[in-house]
Amino acid sequence: MEYVLMKGNEALAEAAIRAGCRFYSGYPITPQTEILEYLSWRMDEIGGEFVQTESELGGINMMLGASAAGARVIGSSSGPGFSLFQEGISYLVAADLPAVLVDVMRYGNGLGDIGQSQGDYWQLTRGGGHGDYRTIVLAPNSVQENVDLTHLAFDLAEKYRHPVIIGSDAAIGQMMEKVALPEMEEHNIDKFDWSMKGCKKGEEQKKITNLLYYMDNYDEFLANKYKEMEENEQRWESMEVEDAEVVLVSYGISSRVCKEAVKVARSQGIKLGLIRPISLWPYPIKAFRELSASCKALMTVEMNILGQMVDDVILATGNKYPVHKYTTVKDVPETEVIIEKANKILSGEEV
């Protein structure tokens, strides 16, 4: 295997190209701008289309058109821009259109700040736009996963005809690591029977809009689609969970510190384990079946103010264990603090 050294955002952009994506429309915002910049020359080189739009609203609605025309499309943004994506995401869902959307999360409400954070968990996993929908959300924790999950995201988007989100963060987007890139794939825009091509005489016209207008059992159809995703698309990594007394739950950049913490704690005789959700939705509830009688508590380790993932852990464990949180917001969590908190939990102190 040949490796190259690449920045997370650029590796993700290259992965999209290699997955056959030939359309990007977007707008600059830190810390995702490298995706836009990279694709501005790379799309040109490969014969794809790149449009720097007037706003994220223009971008997502342009992507919707390109997707309706049968292309593999990607868009990326961060915080304030991702909020503007929500209109289009809801429309993509309604029209059963595939698209891959990247949120390289940054810190804070409103304009916030450009530093790393994991504050968009609720927005990404609960829908975020109007209506009742959810999207598959994949959370990479390395540059390599930025590549692998981008490829997977396109496949899943097509499999379900649904937008798929990559919930990355500033640290993963900005760091450089060695990465193996996949082979180049071509995508055939005529391969879908549902896409726009021009309506030939005697053919059924393609109507790309709210599917509910044309389906009697739309509610059931959509409910089943989500059920299928929940059954088939849970992804996670676990570490030393079988006999763990305290199980950490963490994704993205903070999960890397947790891995280190598990190793250090184990060397000190503290039984720490880790569940790392790779799919934030569907939430990997199956992972929590690995918990044993030895588990005394769980602790989410996340970079936001409110501990946005706690509720999902409570739901996944059927409220059988106490669930604590260690939230660092802007700073990457620290191994020592994790171990300190685990010790406190085990000795029954407040954390």
Next chain:
Amino acid sequence: MELRAPESISFAQTSFCPGCGHGIVSRLIGEAMEEMGLTEKLLTVVDVACSSLHIDTWKFDTVIAAHGRPIATATGVKKIRKDNPVLAYLGDGAAYSIGIAETMHAALRNDNVVTIIINNGVFGMTGGQMAPTSLEGQKTTTSPKGRDTSKTGQPFDVVKVMGSLDIPYLARGSVSNLGDIRRTKKYIKKAFEKHMNNEGFCLVEILSPCPTNLGMAPVACSERIDGVVKEFFNTGEYIDKEGTK
């Protein structure tokens, strides 16, 4: 009586109100496509407002885009389907209010789409609120005493705003009388000719009656366009790069 219409326009029940101009434009587009041999190729993107009702009366592959975004969406379609003619079709509320950024920037980029904007002077679908194109003094449900331009600003005139842009075609037609309907069809065809020639952003605005929301009989509504509306919104070709004006 024998009914005749282009094959791309069905006689299925339509939801347009009696006397609405949208239906006339629908037919003009169908005829233009037939005459240009583009019927089996046209891809259309319409707004969610009254424009969206076309989806059930014409037989072109169609996307209903979010309110105000059809032109951006059409640009996305065209970038992928370069050999197909692509039409963005929307109302004046969509194009000049919520979607003004999408409209202006498609023009500034000279995106290769044909855009048809129905100027009926009101928000039709939502029940007759003031539009950017409502005339001074015009009564609407949100300007019950008549539009007061000292508070709301001047009506939006696309010709004034876009007249100096580097786009190949800009025209304003009307469907309020037979002569105008014929001329408007010529504008539509010319826009598509230039579009198929990859010249860029071609815009045709069309003055159109909305009898329902103006509370007028269809004929009176058309007469108002000829008598009053055209005083402010003059019709004609404003940009025609090849110079056939």
